[in-house]
Amino acid sequence: AQSVTQLDSQVPVFEEAPVELRCNYSSSVSVYLFWYVQYPNQGLQLLLKYLSGSTLVESINGFEAEFNKSQTSFHLRKPSVHISDTAEYFCAVSHTGNQFYFGTGTSLTVIP
Amino acid sequence: DTGVSQDPRHKITKRGQNVTFRCDPISEHNRLYWYRQTLGQGPEFLTYFQNEAQLEKSRLLSDRFSAERPKGSFSTLEIQRTEQGDSAMYLCASSPSGANQETQYFGPGTRLLVL
Numbered sequence: 034a035q036s037v038t039q040l041d042s043q044v045p046v047f048e049e050a051p052v053e054l055r056c057n058y059s060s061s062v063s064v065y066l067f068w069y070v071q072y073p074n075q076g077l078q079l080l081l082k083y084l085s086g087s088t089l090v091e092s093i094n095g096f097e098a099e100f101n102k103s104q105t106s107f108h109l110r111k112p113s114v115h116i117s118d119t120a121e122y123f124c125a126v127s128h129t130g131n132q133f134y135f136g137t138g139t140s141l142t143v144i145p
Numbered sequence: 146d147t148g149v150s151q152d153p154r155h156k157i158t159k160r161g162q163n164v165t166f167r168c169d170p171i172s173e174h175n176r177l178y179w180y181r182q183t184l185g186q187g188p189e190f191l192t193y194f195q196n197e198a199q200l201e202k203s204r205l206l207s208d209r210f211s212a213e214r215p216k217g218s219f220s221t222l223e224i225q226r227t228e229q230g231d232s233a234m235y236l237c238a239s240s241p242s243g244a245n246q247e248t249q250y251f252g253p254g255t256r257l258l259v260l
Contacts (some may be wrong), residue, residue, distance in 0.1 A: 037187075065247050076149075077188070077236070077251040084247065123187050130247045131201050133178070135187030 037126050039136035046114055047144050054109040054139045056098075056124030066107040067125040067133070068098055077123065083107065094118075119143045147171060149252035151237050157258045158227055165223045166255045170239030176246060177220050179212055180236040181205065182254070188236055194220060195242075227259045 038057045046052045058064060068080040081092040088100040098109045107124060124136040150169045158164050170177050175196050180188035191210070193201040196217040206212075209227075214220040224231055234256050238249040 039187075042185075067247070069251075076253045077238075077249075079248055079250075082247060125187075127247065131193050132190050132203075133188075133249070134190065135180075137185065137187050 037124050037134050037136035039124055039139050041139050042137065043140045043142070045142045045144055048116055049113045051112050052110065052114050052118075052141065054122050054124075054141065056107045056109065056136060058105050058107065058124075058126045060105070060126060060128060062128055065127045065130060066098075066100055067127070068092075068096070068107070068109050069123045069125060069135075071121040071123065071138075073120070080109075080122070114141075114143045116143050116145060149237055149239050149250050151235075151252040151255050153255055154253060155256050155258075157260065159260050160227060160229060162227055163223065163225045164227060164257065165221055166235055166237075166257075168220045168222070168237030168239075168252060170218070170220070170237070171241075171250055172218075174239035174241050174250070175217065176240040176242065177214055178238040178240075178249060179220070179222050180238065182234040182236055183232075191222075224257075227257075229259050232257055232259045 036059045066083040069077045070080045071077050081090045083090050083100045091097045096111045122139045125133050127133045152167045177194045179191040182188045190203050191206050192212050194214040209225045212222045234254045236254045237252045240249045
């Protein structure tokens, strides 16, 4: 069985400060890993994904995540956040690419 | 707008009634997914279609729930004899085949309230 744990339900951070949103997964087999973002009053959007290859993946808006197999983690980081990054962030895992398991989400609030 | 669309956006119904939701995926996407999301939770996988074939179903999908995708384009999700516990946001997503099949595009969701 696969599951995803997002330990932090809410993360407040000041503008231009760094942030890390934690994600751990449990799976006995190789997985695909994803981060989705949901801005206020909008649908879920893919932020970045890890399928294979380089363990560090980046998004176009400055976020990055690193797949750590030994720690079964896929934490999301950004060195300097903006007000516009305020959103709900969901980590997800899939083994087959058909069924996806989402975490409970982390609400990131950027404080001016 | 060529994104995933869902109809209706909101539905209020009385316990015991049947409801049906529709999802129109991005036109060239042959994969379609249904999820349920309750407050404070992430999306929970319900079912997955490839073209018109329903290939995976979650154990969450009780026998009161049925999903169809008869022509491999739009899909419907029906809930029979609704219960208050069915109140949730129902999300639809689609993805292409091939290299980006893992990239899901989500619709805005249908929010269901069962009184």
